[in-house]
Amino acid sequence: MLDFRLDLGESIPPHTAHAVSVSLPTWKSNIGYEEGEDWVVGRMTTGYPRFFIHRSIQAFAADIATRFGAKESKAFLFPTRQIAVGCVSFVKARAPPAVAASLDTVHLVLDATHPGAGALASLNPSISAVLGSQEAFPFLKEYWQHTGDGVSSRRAEFCHAILKDGLLRLDDTATTPVSPSSPKPCRGPKRYQRPSSMDTTTKRVSPDRDDAVAPDLHETSRFLEERFGRNLDISFVQPARSAIKRRIAGALRTNGELSRAPRPDHEMEANSRGVINLREDDIYLFPSGMSAISNSHRALLNTRGSMKSINFGFPYVDTLKILDKFGPGVVFYGHGSESDLDDLEKRLETGERFLALFCEFPGNPLLTCPNLSRIRQLADRHDFAVVVDETIGTFGNVNVLPFADVVVSSLTKIFSGDANVMGGSAIINPNSRYYAALREWARAPGGFDEDTYWPEDVMFLERNSRDFVSRIDRINANAEAICDVLRQATAVVKSIFYPKYNETRPNYEACKLPNAGYGGLISVVLRRPEQAVAFYDAIQTAKGPSLGTNFTLASPYVLLAHYQELDWAEGFGVERNLIRISVGLEDTEHIVNVFRGALKVAEESTAASQQV
Structure with missing residues (x-):
């Protein structure tokens, strides 16, 4: 069980080099952030x-900016040239001309002439940087x-190390020139044994030797083994990808040791998605949700044409930004209600056309569920795609694929659970009318490029997700127990948001898997602002951004996600003092008592304020 007594700014989990959350233990610290x-x-x-650029990325970016950029330039790092070019196009369309003129790109690839390059070729270690001014x-x-x-x-950590070792070079095919005065990457010989990228505070550094020679294959193998850790061989990267995809499909029933042998397609037929023609290569992995x-939005724009999208239901903040800024615009239905669907149907019947409808199931943070059955009927009748984000519901609890053309999920969350690796997935429904076009685009140059998902991250995610199904069951049970405590605390609790108790429960039930539960996310609004502050400050759990962790994690979500637009959020029923609880795997009696204790503090805060 995670020790909740985490200092301000400490990583969550603590002492974890690639943690995805950070401790913000008081209400005041969230505002200060x-x-x-x-x-x-x-x-x-x-x-x-x-939102926070990792220290390893900052160090690598600073090194690239110093080596290749103008004075005081900043560098942002991307895994491929295509993504970097997209970034430049995005900035040039929005920034003042002088700012846009400062942009440059640098593309670094493995130097095939280096004696140690052969052992690294399968990793495809490349970096593309966009450099620009401070502005x-x-x-x-x-x-x-x-x-x-x-x-x-x-x-970033891996590629920075091999840049220092002279194994990365400027891409000869790069179209963006680099100033002749820019220093070239150092080719000085150094040994490969560098700090492991494993989540550990232990440093293993060998001294540099001026007379060192390129390492032999045995040393290189040892280096790679240390990089990937826990005795996982890089030859298992592809089997790990396969295992992740089959878990996402609900087709992998056992979690034994990985095998290099490809698994037969017929094993995919018995999956929890209810789509017997679903194949492994219909599932794509990405570096984040x-x-x-x-x-997915980019794929639809490229296959269906430039049309506005629909954001249905109160969204995760960046989904709405993507639809608004990376295409011709978006129509926003923030309540995601039946009356919103009535309005949408009227627009469609007048001939208005849309690219796609994007929604979450359930939504974040109110945990309401859109009517996917009705949405599917409208989409079939009026020719628009349906993209469903199932991150909150999780594919261990719900099956939304029959209603969607594309299903997306953040694998960073409960699929991983350990909060030490990022990941995302997209499933193209093989029964979608857009399937053939999307698959063709995905395979073409410029389509979905799985090389963007770094192999070491793949290995961590595969290992973390092996017990995904059993963790879901435990978290479901804990969440319901916590809901029972909150529902009894009527003196301080104003509203509880959970799929089991929301008005849209029938929509959830229509997608709920047999014997599944209602998920591990709960949102609660207390009756008075000071109660919310007292409750949050007192609760003995980890406190920080993210969700889906194996330990309970609390957050004043609306403050963090919508701090500059709190009034706007409240217009859709998302109150500024809402507290979001991501429920973990703790002992049920223990976590229930934790919530009882925090509720007692919240109640006492009201009495204390009345005496003043």
Whole structure:
């Protein structure tokens, strides 16, 4: 069980090099983070990766900017040239001309002439950097955050090490010139034994030797083994990808040791998705959940044409930004209600056409569920795609694929659980009318490129997800027990949001798997603002951004996600003092008592304020 007594700014989980959350243990610290106050930001060792650029990435970016950029330039790192070019196009369309003129790109690839390159070739270690002036930083960060296509911290750590060892070179095919005065990557010989990228605080560094020679194959193999850790051979990367995809499909029933032998397609027929013609190569992996969403949107724009999309239901913040900024626009139905569907149907009947409808099932943070059956009927009648984000419901509890053309999910969340690796997925429904076009586009140059998902991240995600199904069952049970405690605390609890108790429960039940539950996310609004503060400050759980962790994680979600638009959010019923609870695997009696204790503090805070 995770020790809840985490210091401000400490990684969650603690002592984890690639953690995806950070401790913000008080209500005040969350506000301080949003205000950019140094007493908070200055103590943060990490943060959620799309909002906080990991220290390993910062160090690598600074090195690239120094080697190849103009004075005081900033670098943002991406896994492929195509993504970097997309970033440049995005910034040039929005930034002032002088800012746009400062942009440059650098593409680094493995130097095949280096004696040690052969052992690394299968990893395809490459980096593309977009460099710009200080004024370009917010525009570059915007692209990084919205798309989720930035380089992962493990890839950055690995590639930075081999850049120093002279194994990366400028891509000879690069079309963007680099200033002749820019220093070239150092080819100085150094040994391969560098700090492991495993989640550990132990450093293993060998001294540099001026007389060192290129390592032999035995040393290289040892280096790679240390990089990937826990005795997992890189030859298992493809089997790991396969295992992840089959778990996503609900077709992998056992979790034994990985085998290099390809698994037969007929094993996919018995899957929990209820689609017997679903194949492994209908499932795509991405470096983050937002990358899965943004690339699905990009695929539809490229196959169906430039049309507005529909965002149905109150969304995760960056989904709406993607639909609004990366195409001709979006129609927003923030309540996701039946009356919203009535209005949409009227628009469709007048001849208005749309690219796709994007929705979450359930939504975040109100946990309401759209009527997917009715949405599917409208989509079939009026020719638009349906993209469903099942991150909150999880494919261990619900099956939304029969209603969707594309199903996306953040694998960073409960599928991983350990909160130490990012990932995302997209499933193209083989029964979709758009299937053939999407598959053709995905396979073509510029389509879905799975090389963006770094092999080491694949290995961590595969290992973390082996017990996914059993964890879901435990989390479902704990969440319902916590809901029971909250429902009894009527003196302080104003509203509880959970799929089992929301008005849209019938929509959830229509997709619920047999013997499944209602998920591990709960949102609660207390009756008074001071009660919310007291409850949050007192609750003895980890407190920070993200969800779907194996340990209970609390967050004043609306403050973090919508701090600059709190009034707008409240217009859709999302109150600013809402607290979101991601339920973990703790002993049920223990976690129930934790919530009882925090509720008691909240109730006492009211009595204390009345005496003042």
